[in-house]
Amino acid sequence: MKCFMDWVFFSSYTSIISEVLIENGIPSRTIVTPFPYFISEVPLVFGGFLETILDKQVILTADNSTLTNTTAIFSAFAKSGTTFASEGEFIAKFLQSSQNTLGLKLGSTTGVTPKSMLFVPTVPTKNTVKTPEGVYLETSLEPFQQGSSISHMDRTTYTGTSDFLMRFALEPGFTTNDLIAKGGNFTGGVIGPLLLQVMGSMGYTTVENPNPKTPTNTGTSPTSTGKSNPTSAGSSYKLMTNNYMFIASILSITYIVSAIF
Numbered sequence: 001m002k003c004f005m006d007w008v009f010f011s012s013y014t015s016i017i018s019e020v021l022i023e024n025g026i027p028s029r030t031i032v033t034p035f036p037y038f039i040s041e042v043p044l045v046f047g048g049f050l051e052t053i054l055d056k057q058v059i060l061t062a063d064n065s066t067l068t069n070t071t072a073i074f075s076a077f078a079k080s081g082t083t084f085a086s087e088g089e090f091i092a093k094f095l096q097s098s099q100n101t102l103g104l105k106l107g108s109t110t111g112v113t114p115k116s117m118l119f120v121p122t123v124p125t126k127n128t129v130k131t132p133e134g135v136y137l138e139t140s141l142e143p144f145q146q147g148s149s150i151s152h153m154d155r156t157t158y159t160g161t162s163d164f165l166m167r168f169a170l171e172p173g174f175t176t177n178d179l180i181a182k183g184g185n186f187t188g189g190v191i192g193p194l195l196l197q198v199m200g201s202m203g204y205t206t207v208e209n210p211n212p213k214t215p216t217n218t219g220t221s222p223t224s225t226g227k228s229n230p231t232s233a234g235s236s237y238k239l240m241t242n243n244y245m246f247i248a249s250i251l252s253i254t255y256i257v258s259a260i261f
Helices: 016-023 067-075 087-095 098-108 176-182 193-201 254-260
Strands: 035-040 044-050 058-060 117-119 220-222 228-230
Touching: 016 035, 016 087, 044 067, 044 087, 058 067, 067 098, 087 098
Parallel strands: none
Antiparallel strands: 035 044, 044 220, 058 117, 220 228
């Protein structure tokens, strides 16, 4: 069996704003926000901040609030339809907002505190392996690591378990067969019981959930009430820089699922 590496969940929460600042020679602390969504680029028309199907099922363990509510707070930065003269103006006004304070908190506290984010599956497991109420996402890396933080399962919690696959790094020198054995030889192979629940909750067909409820909108912009407004299929949400297109990371694990089940 080949050793699969760098599988990620697709969360909209990134440090793109601070990265753009740094790339332009402007010092910045880590600012973590959801994807900013623009209805159009010329002129630059703001449409809110996006969440993914993963984000919709995450809670913050400090107060049991939902990440959807957090995204709604970010979206309240400006009314949908607000026009900005440039990306620079958008960032400048964002840095003066209360949402920037929230982004700094996510970058310095919540996003780098172990077990601060919990994915809560919406489907039960039929497997004989008893599973907990949720899956801890990776929030122990400091500073916040784009592509690793939030986009993986907590490495400490799931090392040596049947859910080893979705950690941000695997142990060098071990094959997947070795890791499966270390995790207890789960019958699903590299797909552990918690990952099965996550995938079923996100609309993937698995042996645990052969008839999943498929999400109709995986990219939405929550309103101030916490409800989600779907974005149109033709809308662009290119993020301020062409070199940040994370679409290729959308749960590449699909290949493994189709190969195993």
